[in-house]
Each structure stands twice: as structure tokens, then as C-alpha cells.
Amino acid sequence: MRNIKIVLEYDGTNFYGWQVQPKKRTVQGVLESALEKFLCKKTKVTAAGRTDTGVHAHGQVVNFSPEGNYDEETIKNAINAHLPDDVFVKETEEVQNAFHSRFDALSRVYIYRILKNYSVFKRAFSWYYGYDLDISRMNEGCQLLLGQKDFTSFTVTKSKKENMCMDINRCQFRETEDEIIFEIEADRFLHKCVRIIIGTFVLLGRKKLEVVDIQKILLAKDRRRAGSTAPPNGLFLKEVKY
Incomplete structure (x- = not known):
């Protein structure tokens, strides 16, 4: 076959x-x-x-x-x-017959788009947040996510048996004229994890959180400590690496 x-x-x-x-x-x-x-x-x-x-x-x-x-x-x-x-x-x-799209994947890359100025034509593919964001603070917080860590605080999964660890290779916010684009690569992703990261980091960008709070949220292993779940329309599966 x-x-x-x-x-x-x-x-x-x-x-x-x-x-x-x-x-x-x-x-x-x-x-x-x-x-x-x-x-x-x-x-x-x-x-x-x-x-x-x-x-x-x-x-x-x-x-x-x-x-x-x-x-x-x-x-x-x-x-x-x-x-x-x-x-x-x-x-x-x-x-090859042995190839499996899920189990053979080494990493997945997601991007999330935040719209800086509202646009009717872009609203289906980005999130208009409506506040100014400090990208440098958000990227400083990204450094705390790198490596293999427990992301219980950043998922809605309730099963105690599931492995809550993710190994993040890279994550960064960058700014264009119209958008703020977040890109993240990891070996695997927990349910709604990227959207919860975004919902938390916009608070960091608004100075509602301090950079050190990201570490505290990770260590708490408690979904209630993180921000809200950002809407789905800004999220894209960019690529899968093998």
C-alpha cells in the first residue's frame, strides 16, 4: 500500500x-x-x-x-x-510506508497575529486587541518559556495523566506596520496553549503583569493564574518539521 x-x-x-x-x-x-x-x-x-x-x-x-x-x-x-x-x-x-505525520514530527510552528489597527478585511485572520503593547517586555518574558517546562498553567486540559511538558525551541514577538506577530516552535502543543500564552502576554505588554510573573505562573501549575484564552482567529499552524 x-x-x-x-x-x-x-x-x-x-x-x-x-x-x-x-x-x-x-x-x-x-x-x-x-x-x-x-x-x-x-x-x-x-x-x-x-x-x-x-x-x-x-x-x-x-x-x-x-x-x-x-x-x-x-x-x-x-x-x-x-x-x-x-x-x-x-x-x-x-x-515511505513507515512515515506518520504526527509521530514523526520533530516540531510544530505556530504564529499568532494581533492587529494594531482594526480592519474589516483582516479581522478573520487576526485579533484586534485595542491596546498599545510593549514588545520588548513581551520578548523578555518569552525567554522564560524556552526549554522543557511544565505548561499546566497554559492549558485547559484537566486530565492528571497527561504529560504537561513542552520543549519550546524558540518564541518571539515581532512588529510590522499593521500587526504584532508571535511565532513559537515546540516539540508539541497542549490544548489551547498558544492562545493562553497570548492572553497572558498581552497583559505583560500592557504592564498589567511583570516579567517575573511569567515564571511564577509557570511554577504555579494552575490555569487560573494565567490570562484569558485569546480568540482563535489569529492563530495559524505555520509548518510541521520532520
Whole structure:
């Protein structure tokens, strides 16, 4: 059986996240529907990660095992022909049978966009926060997140059995004329972690928190100590590294 890896982008605005749910429009659901129309057979896909309702992707990675000898370009074009306008396959590649899009990933990269000035045309893909933010303070706080740490305070997961550690390789805020863009790379991400980091760091940028408070929040291992969860529309899965 062949193993096909695809990279796709999607606008998450009108999706209830990645994973298939009964009577809900999901990215996995429309992708598997497109594959069924192309291959005339139900085909399950595996993704590198699950994005939540309203979250977007520039580079979600998926693999699946189709029947037939279609070449990579034909597979890409055929899937796209059956996908809605808010999902698009960018790349297609045949890989080794052992390849697994989730378990073989070395790291994931997310970005979060904060809009500095409100725009009707950008509101679906960024968060208009409405306050001036001190980027230097926020980047100073980023240094406290680097390395392997327990991020219990930055997730909504309630299971005591789950591993709450993440190993963050890099994270930084940068400023453009219109936006503040946060980029973070880690081996894995806990549920809603990036959005809770953003909700906490905007308080740091407004001087409602001190830099040392970030360390205190981490050590507390208590979700109530961190900020609110930022909205999903500013979050993008940028890429998955192997």
C-alpha cells in the first residue's frame, strides 16, 4: 500500500476544528469526503496535529494510503477539485510506508497575529486587541518559556495523566506596520496553549503583569493564574518539521 503525504492550508473560520465530529463541518471531514469522491472509497487520513474551531493552517501535514497508481500531481489536482474554496492541497509527495505525520514530527510552528489597527478585511485572520503593547517586555518574558517546562498553567486540559511538558525551541514577538506577530516552535502543543500564552502576554505588554510573573505562573501549575484564552482567529499552524 502506498503512503501519500500532503501539505494543505485552510481558512478555519467556518470549521469546527480539524477532527471529524458528528453533524459538524470539519477540515478532516471535507478532506476525507474529497478523497472518497476521487478514489470511490472511504479513506482515513492522519494529521500532524488537531487545530481547534476557528484556527487556520498554512502548513498542516497529512498522510493517507490510497489505492491505485495515480501520480502525485494527479492526486493533488483531483483532491483540490473536490475540496471547498477554504481548503487547498499545496504539496503532494509519496513517502515511505513507515512515515506518520504526527509521530514523526520533530516540531510544530505556530504564529499568532494581533492587529494594531482594526480592519474589516483582516479581522478573520487576526485579533484586534485595542491596546498599545510593549514588545520588548513581551520578548523578555518569552525567554522564560524556552526549554522543557511544565505548561499546566497554559492549558485547559484537566486530565492528571497527561504529560504537561513542552520543549519550546524558540518564541518571539515581532512588529510590522499593521500587526504584532508571535511565532513559537515546540516539540508539541497542549490544548489551547498558544492562545493562553497570548492572553497572558498581552497583559505583560500592557504592564498589567511583570516579567517575573511569567515564571511564577509557570511554577504555579494552575490555569487560573494565567490570562484569558485569546480568540482563535489569529492563530495559524505555520509548518510541521520532520
